[in-house]
Amino acid sequence: MTTIQTVATPLAPDAHADTRAVLLNQVSWGAIFAGAVTALVTQVIVNLVGVGVGLASVGTTAADNPSASTASMGAGIWFVASGIVASLAGGLIAGRLSGKPLPGAAALHGLVSWAVTTLVVLYLLTSAASGLVGGTLSTVSGALGGAGNLVGGTVQTAAQAAAPSLAKISNPLDGIEQKVRQQTAGQDPQAARDAAVAAIKALFTGDASQKQQAEARAADALAKAQNIPVDQARQQIQDYETQYDQAVTTAKQKAEAAAVTAKSAATQGAFYAALALILGALAAFLGGRLGAPKPATLLGAYETRRV
Numbered sequence: 001m002t003t004i005q006t007v008a009t010p011l012a013p014d015a016h017a018d019t020r021a022v023l024l025n026q027v028s029w030g031a032i033f034a035g036a037v038t039a040l041v042t043q044v045i046v047n048l049v050g051v052g053v054g055l056a057s058v059g060t061t062a063a064d065n066p067s068a069s070t071a072s073m074g075a076g077i078w079f080v081a082s083g084i085v086a087s088l089a090g091g092l093i094a095g096r097l098s099g100k101p102l103p104g105a106a107a108l109h110g111l112v113s114w115a116v117t118t119l120v121v122l123y124l125l126t127s128a129a130s131g132l133v134g135g136t137l138s139t140v141s142g143a144l145g146g147a148g149n150l151v152g153g154t155v156q157t158a159a160q161a162a163a164p165s166l167a168k169i170s171n172p173l174d175g176i177e178q179k180v181r182q183q184t185a186g187q188d189p190q191a192a193r194d195a196a197v198a199a200i201k202a203l204f205t206g207d208a209s210q211k212q213q214a215e216a217r218a219a220d221a222l223a224k225a226q227n228i229p230v231d232q233a234r235q236q237i238q239d240y241e242t243q244y245d246q247a248v249t250t251a252k253q254k255a256e257a258a259a260v261t262a263k264s265a266a267t268q269g270a271f272y273a274a275l276a277l278i279l280g281a282l283a284a285f286l287g288g289r290l291g292a293p294k295p296a297t298l299l300g301a302y303e304t305r306r307v
Helices: 002-024 029-056 068-097 103-126 129-145 150-155 158-162 172-184 190-205 208-226 230-290 295-306
Strands: none
Touching (some): 029 068, 029 103, 029 230, 068 230, 103 230, 190 208, 190 230
């Protein structure tokens, strides 16, 4: 009998220790979801406060309003700060409700709560719900835009603000066609003008190996439309070719500048977004650690339930 007691006595503390370790490290999904909900609501509230502050800073004249770059930077800093505050609040709630007196376990609950919050935000941005969010943002943007075009710099990307839109690059042939029609207007029938325009377009868009033949046809058509010598028409064709080459070169330069600016803006945006997420994760981890309940608090609650 004594031998059995000697063997059983050291095993009991180990079993209790193992059970306690499992309970302390068990995941509390209820606390995690509670922290995620708290983080989402906190971020909405803080961002609404930011919108109110932004609207309050808008003056009645353009001179009273901050510049677009300043407003955009301020909005970005506020958004990042709101994410950090929301993550801290969510992590604090998740750590507190986890019931884990170990700071490390409570901190991990805060971190997982931040991860759930991030996934929810990404889902809202990539699902059908993004239509509702986009509509709300458009309404706010419209309201701000009417008060001094402040939101133009706030909601536009750096690429759109710094470089011209590719869609706004005009077709080099449009200016040449307009010039041809103006020079031939009132002198010959419409058919002659159309033939001259078609011949000139064929010169720029046709096969490069047949450029000489296309130049000759364009010069003949232009000479007939304007009732001028063919040599003079050929000189005009050469001027049009120079104008076309310059327009194409300018368009390529604008396109390249827009592409470089867009790439730079996308790169910076990706790094800033990653930094904001990392700071949010650290805030949630710290919040969960700070929210870890004290062992005395848990013991008091347990004694209260026993009574």
